[in-house]
Amino acid sequence: MSTYEDRLKALRDELARRRLDGFVVPLTDEHMSEYVGAYAQRLAWLTGFQGSAGSAVVLPADAAIFVDGRYTLQVREQVDGALWQYQSVPQTSAAEWLGAHAGSGARIGYDPWLHTKDWVVQATRALAASGAELVAVDTNPIDAIWPDKPQPSAARLVVQPDDLAGRSSADKRQTIADTLTEAGADAAVLSALDSIAWTFNVRGADVDHTPVALAYALVHADGTADLFVAPEKLDDSVRQHLGNAVRVHDRAAFRPALASLAGKSVIVDPERAVSAIFGTLEEAGAKILARRDPAVLPKAMKNATEIAGHRAAQARDGAALVRYLHWLSIEAPKGGLTELSAAAHLRALRDETGVLKDLSFGTISAAGPNGASPHYSVTEESDRRIEPGTLYLVDSGGQYQDGTTDVTRTIAVGTPTQEMRTRFTLVLKGHIALARAVFPEGTRGGQLDTLARQFLWSHGLDYAHGTGHGVGAYLAVHEGPQRIAPVGGAYVGGDEPLRAGMILSNEPGYYKAGEYGIRIENLILVEPRDVAGAEKPCLGFETLTFAPIDASLIDVALLDSTELTWLNAYHAQVLAIVGPRVEGEVKAWLGGACRPLGE
Structure with missing residues (x-):
């Protein structure tokens, strides 16, 4: 699509086909990363905005882009003001704007793999006040209209040796296991990419400028772990480094693994884990402990x-x-x-x-x-x-x-x-x-x-x-x-x-x-x-x-x-x-x- 106006129209047409009256477009990925791979640059593709933080909302007749004070000038240079209303964060938010602009009965879509649970709660509340509804989508509508959307990186993982990390992965996993035991938890979900890289002493090249790999992990109270990553990204040296205490699965197996945690107590970070992770665990009957990712503080x-x-x-x-x-x-x-x-x-x-x-x-x-x-x-x-x-x-x-x-x-x-x-x-x-x-x-x-x-x-x-x-x-x-x-x-x-x-x-x-x-x-x-x-x-x-x-x-x-x-x-x-x-x-x-x- 040759222009941003064309892309905005295509999205509105796609939303109409899905019986949606609007859609929220954040600048993040399934891991709530600040910097994201090319495949997740949906906001830039739709609007032209090249900053590292922002979001947008599209309605049938209105559209708005939300940035903080770092990008007040940049957004005006890169995003067409005839198509998009400029909104300043934290003075306003996408949820607040939606509450004021979505009409009664409107169905506003969101991708549950790109938002936190807290955001979903806030947006649901804001929309309910005006008689509108927040609707989770199964697939992202932007992906359906992005003809040359890049594929996720296929770069291989590499080992970060202990003499540079200062601690072995087994030692770090034991620290997390001790935290789980103190909290009475069976496992912790690690979805933040830098937490996974730190915990397993691996690095990657899936995100520009940040040496991380697209993966998820479950760390258990016995110090073992399950790592979910595309198998073609691992070679024998990485598998040997991970050892027998780390079970490796395809990245696509992460959601079924969450669904298998029925009856387990699981730590999930409400700031770093997306809404879909909470939803899958809730549906499975897991007991969710909303606490900080246990790798965050020792990593810092x-x-x-x-x-x-x-x-x-x-x-x-x-x-x-x-x-x-x-x-x-x-x-x-x-x-x-x-x-x-x-x-x-x-x-x-x-x-x-x-x-x-x-x-x-x-x-x-x-x-x-x-x-x-x-x-x-x-x-x-x-x-x-x-x-x-x-x-x-x-x-x-x-x-x-x-x-x-x-x-x-x-x-x-x-x-x-x-x-x-x-x-x-x-x-x-x-x-x-x-x-x-x-x-x-x-x-x-x-x-x-x-x-x-x-x-x-x-x-x-x-x-x-x-x-x-x-x-x-x-x-x-x-x-x-x-x-x-x-x-x-x-x-x-x-x-x-x-x-x-x-x-x-x-x-x-x-x-x-x-x-x-x-x-x-x-x-x-x-x-x-x-x-x-x-x-x-x-x-x-x-x-x-x-x-x-x-x-x-x-x-x-x-x-x-x-x-x-x-x-x-x-x-x-x-x-x-x-x-x-x-x-x-x-x-x-x-x-x-x-x-x-x-x-």
Whole structure:
């Protein structure tokens, strides 16, 4: 179908054939993944939206697309406003909008393999108020009208060896088994792809930028497990690695396996498992314990081996980024670079490490006004020249077998304005405040979020995204449950207590629509912190990312002595860690970029 208008009409025709008056289209897959395989990109195919979070609703005469503050600008650039109404989350939601727009007697379809049970409850309630009905579909109507829909990946699984994982799969399964025993449960459903990869010490290539494989698992209270994955994705080395305690089945056997759990007590995560899993277990007569996936917390708390691997990955990745920043300092002022060509060069420098597996997400290479969209994704159509007198924001990362990286730097091309310098420095002050934070055990990410925003707030400024997300160990670049963000609304995870071993991002920003964007991002590790006289155990952060922060954008007069001390000490660490990994002109440039300020 040649146009998005044609696709929307085809969907409406298909819904009419099915006697449905509407349909909900989320951007996710059967595993509630943030990043999904090409086969699950139904929202992008239908609307043109290329962001990583959103949903849409189609009615006979109306259609709406729902995105949060990260995508307010992007959705207007990519999605036709003549076809779709733009809606902002969390101010409104698809369920609320449906309740207001679906008429009495309307039958609104949804795919139960693409929504959580809680969403179904909320949408059902919202529709009932207007006399409408939510209807589960057996097959997704978009799949019926998508003529060249990609097939799921056939990539094979690979083993993540114990010397990089730090724990054996048997040990991890025993940890889960102990959790099940304490909860009085017989089994746990694992449907989140990164939980499965972590639990079984395997990785895959079924989702861009996230090394996971399409699979489901049941882990039992005796430490054994059933793994449901396409058999052609396993070779003898993976089967040997899994061992006799892991029974392997075709992925298609997962639903019948759920149906066989009659009378069993089963832990299912309401945040990560789709409605269809709950429905199948309920129909089978299983006792459902709605609790967090038991792999989530131990996965988030990195062991010593994973932390060591992450440090090695960061040093390697930092050297590639420093080479890029040096190259940018020479080429960008000439005015010949574009967002795409710059991103391609950064990818090439990471490839030169010889051990890059993939990027950890699509590089955000944003020049000038494109930087004002926090999750901007450059395309051939949007590709902008990097011009002198503007800011260039580059948010990027790599997937290495020993660690996952994520770093943002904002670069002044030419001479920045005083406004740019002031606002960059306010962002930097927030970044430093969070990096220096010391806090008692039990502190939640939401309690720390204000530290990063306080200086912007004092100037009547803010940013419409969380300050920090969890990061996996050669896994998802966005990992729960930890997060540094306001509690409530779209910021799921801000009320999670931070624990030693968790890795998060520290990325405050500022965005001026139509002009520029600013973000400074390092990864940080939660670690125990000795505090003289403390009456309870305390924690703090170790900064893990090492790359210079653009000194031309820093107004030193706005920094106090402790902030300046932190900044100069940080740049000394950059020189010590990355300096030995670069040579010649790059090394000389790095020395200048890390020179002490204010002395």
